[in-house]
Amino acid sequence: MRAQRVLKFLTEKPNAVLETKDWACGSSSAAVELRVMDQLAAGELEPVADAVENFLAAHAQYERSRFWGARLIRVAQTKPPFEIARAAYDLAVKIAPYDATFWYLRGDFFVENKISDKAAASFNDGIRAQPAKAAEGYLRLGTLYFQLRQMDQAFAAFQRAEQADDSARVLSDWQRQILFFYIAEIYRGEKKWTPSAAYYQRALDTFQKPGWPTYAALVGKGDVLFAQGAWADAHQAYTDALDLAADQAQRAIVYAKLANWYVAMGELDRALDSYTQAVQYNPDDPWLYMALAQLQEQKRQLPQALANYQKALRLNPNLSAAQKALERLGAK
Numbered sequence: 001m002r003a004q005r006v007l008k009f010l011t012e013k014p015n016a017v018l019e020t021k022d023w024a025c026g027s028s029s030a031a032v033e034l035r036v037m038d039q040l041a042a043g044e045l046e047p048v049a050d051a052v053e054n055f056l057a058a059h060a061q062y063e064r065s066r067f068w069g070a071r072l073i074r075v076a077q078t079k080p081p082f083e084i085a086r087a088a089y090d091l092a093v094k095i096a097p098y099d100a101t102f103w104y105l106r107g108d109f110f111v112e113n114k115i116s117d118k119a120a121a122s123f124n125d126g127i128r129a130q131p132a133k134a135a136e137g138y139l140r141l142g143t144l145y146f147q148l149r150q151m152d153q154a155f156a157a158f159q160r161a162e163q164a165d166d167s168a169r170v171l172s173d174w175q176r177q178i179l180f181f182y183i184a185e186i187y188r189g190e191k192k193w194t195p196s197a198a199y200y201q202r203a204l205d206t207f208q209k210p211g212w213p214t215y216a217a218l219v220g221k222g223d224v225l226f227a228q229g230a231w232a233d234a235h236q237a238y239t240d241a242l243d244l245a246a247d248q249a250q251r252a253i254v255y256a257k258l259a260n261w262y263v264a265m266g267e268l269d270r271a272l273d274s275y276t277q278a279v280q281y282n283p284d285d286p287w288l289y290m291a292l293a294q295l296q297e298q299k300r301q302l303p304q305a306l307a308n309y310q311k312a313l314r315l316n317p318n319l320s321a322a323q324k325a326l327e328r329l330g331a332k
Contacts, residue, residue, distance in 0.1 A: 063127035069096035073105055135164035135171050139179055146182055155186050177207040180219050197224045211246030252282035288313035
């Protein structure tokens with residue numbers, strides 16, 4: 001019954017990334033497949049490896065190897081215990097070692113489980129296994145390094161993804177948007193405003209859909225324009241980001257950016273309105289309450305400032321700036 005439930009999942013939830021020729025090759029194959037799925041579900045990992053390898057030895061064929069690899073990865077994606085999923089991924093890349101997709105999905109699994117060294121190794125193995133899909137591997141590798149804040153390695157990987165011969169063909173528009181967005185972010189971190197702005201624009205020209213990274217690319221573009229003194233263009237970018245924010249947390253970020261812009265322009269009343277909007281969209285962020293309270297204090301709206309400093313401190317008891325502000329204002 002357990003194996004049949006797994007097979008039912010595989011039949012009803014196909015993975016477009018893993019399209020394979022569906023082999024209907026008689027009762028012998030079906031029996032092996034049922035036994036393999038049942039043994040995997042039970043955690044009997046060595047018999048699984050032996051059964052699949054023996055079957056493939058008798059029926060050697062690339063498409064059949066890829067079929068088994070896809071089946072094993074789909075089992076892993078049903079979220080079994082870690083060791084079972086890892087065994088399924090390991091066996092998939094063992095029996096179909098020249099298919100980069102399996103290596104990349106195995107790397108994603110290690111990323112999800114915060115095993116960064118094995119994730120990086122799996123992405124690199126995929127790049128070597130199938131150079132025709134290298135751009136996808138370099139994008140994954142760069143994203144991993146970016147998340148680890150290893151920016152030199154991230155930038156090198158992203159550059160290789162962009163320059164790969166297969167980049168335009170293999171990467172979807174959404175993936176290319178992510179690639180350009182991350183490159184822009186790295187340039188912005190280095191305060192290289194001109195290339196940063198260019199890559200934010202490339203990200204926006206390549207693909208747009210509400211949410212991340214479209215709204216974030218517009219925010220980043222606004223920040224770069226702000227740093228360059230292009231005030232009107234920066235405001236327009238933030239306004240466009242607000243239109244493409246997909247949830248309350250994203251809207252809170254954009255309203256905070258708009259508030260900073262209004263402060264820089266000396267429009268404090270509009271800045272207060274924007275910070276108030278930001279707090280309403282994300283009432284769990286102590287720094288938003290701090291920024292709102294500081295502006296209220298500057299405007300001599302002391303009761304409101306005290307209340308918001310107190311909210312910030314309740315959300316983050318270690319926020320010394322809020323504590324000092326309360327002491328300065330004579331709050332008990």
